[in-house]
Each structure stands twice: as C-alpha cells, then as structure tokens.
Amino acid sequence: MDKLWIFGDSFAVGQHKCAWSRLLVEHFEIKNQATNGSSEYRIWRNYKDHADKIISTDRILFCHTSPTRVYLKDKQTIISRLRESHSVCDLIFADIFAKKEKKFISILKHIWDDRYFEDTYDLLVADLMHVPNSIHINFFVKGPFNTIWTNNPGDINHMSEAGNRLVLKEVLSKFKE
Amino acid sequence: MQKLLDIILYPYRAIMEHIRFKKRLKELQKRDPFIYK
Numbered sequence: 175m176d177k178l179w180i181f182g183d184s185f186a187v188g189q190h191k192c193a194w195s196r197l198l199v200e201h202f203e204i205k206n207q208a209t210n211g212s213s214e215y216r217i218w219r220n221y222k223d224h225a226d227k228i229i230s231t232d233r234i235l236f237c238h239t240s241p242t243r244v245y246l247k248d249k250q251t252i253i254s255r256l257r258e259s260h261s262v263c264d265l266i267f268a269d270i271f272a273k274k275e276k277k278f279i280s281i282l283k284h285i286w287d288d289r290y291f292e293d294t295y296d297l298l299v300a301d302l303m304h305v306p307n308s309i310h311i312n313f314f315v316k317g318p319f320n321t322i323w324t325n326n327p328g329d330i331n332h333m334s335e336a337g338n339r340l341v342l343k344e345v346l347s348k349f350k351e
Numbered sequence: 352m353q354k355l356l357d358i359i360l361y362p363y364r365a366i367m368e369h370i371r372f373k374k375r376l377k378e379l380q381k382r383d384p385f386i387y388k
Contacts, residue, residue: 286379
C-alpha cells in the first residue's frame, strides 16, 4: 500500500473517524501532518520538516488554506491555543477579533497589507506545486471543494458526514487524473 | 509647505485609514470565518 502524506489545515485533520482524510486509510497508508488553524506558511514548513522522510514512491496531498491567516510562532499564547486540538493554530482574523485579543488586533492592524500577504501566499503555494507526486486541494477558492463545504456544513472538518464522503470521492478522482 | 499639510491632514488620514481597515476587516473575516469555541 502506498504511503500518503497529508499537509494542511483543519479541513484535512483526521481527528474524527468519518473525516475524509481518515477514510483514505482504505486506499493508502496515511501520514497526516495537518493541524487545525494552520497558515500557509505552517503548511509549507511542516512539509519542509518532513521532506527528508518522504520517498519517491510516496504520494503527497496539500490542503491549502486561506491567504488571510498570519503565522504565529509556536511559543506565543493566544486563547485558541489553550485548546489541545489547536495548540499551534495561527492568527485568523475572525477568531482574534471575536475573542478581543487586543495585542494581536493591534499587530494585525499595523502589519496587514493585502498585496504582501497575497504575494507571499502565492509564493508558498507555487513552491509546493513543484513537489513531485503531489495533489493540491483548496476549500477557500471557488471550485469543487469549496462547493462541497458550503453545501454540506457540519462538525467533521467543517462538513457533514455526507460532505466528507464527497470530498473523499473528489480526492480519489484527483489521484486518478 | 508639504510638511505643514501633512501635519494638518494627519488626523483626517488616520481616521480614513481606520475606516478603510474596518471595511477590509469585514471582508477578511468573511473569507475565513473560523472562530474556535
């Protein structure tokens, strides 16, 4: 059975038994490195940290995230990181503002620049696109995965059980392309 | 002259920038709506 490495955000974690990334176990030996609340930089870095363990016959799935997430170094504390499942989550605008994290609101206000964050995001994605044997999915851009998410909201990777099954089907078809 | 103008317009520019960011913020929150409970 081929080994499949998964790098991504909360859409790709395999905590729930019905998560699409877990259902792939019937087809691959899964090495899931996705973490909740990841920024694209964290996804890129996780891949780089594991690259030396990946061999040429392994498959890789990148579940890209939103360009609006801001990397936060590991030892910084934010309220969301107090949850065990989100111990290394990055800064998400909606989350930071909802929790009134004044320090980080101020930082985001001062550093946010549309072009800078979109350009650096594009560079990270472009670098990952060159990874051999890799497939790429994204729930934040218009396309099949975004449609599945918005039409099947739920608690398993932000989708219902049916939504997860649809993602599984779509992912498997991408491997056959 | 330009320096004087910059000083006079500073409060106006700061407020305008704040309004622009507030508007952009709503769009950014809509794009990535996750709030961890």
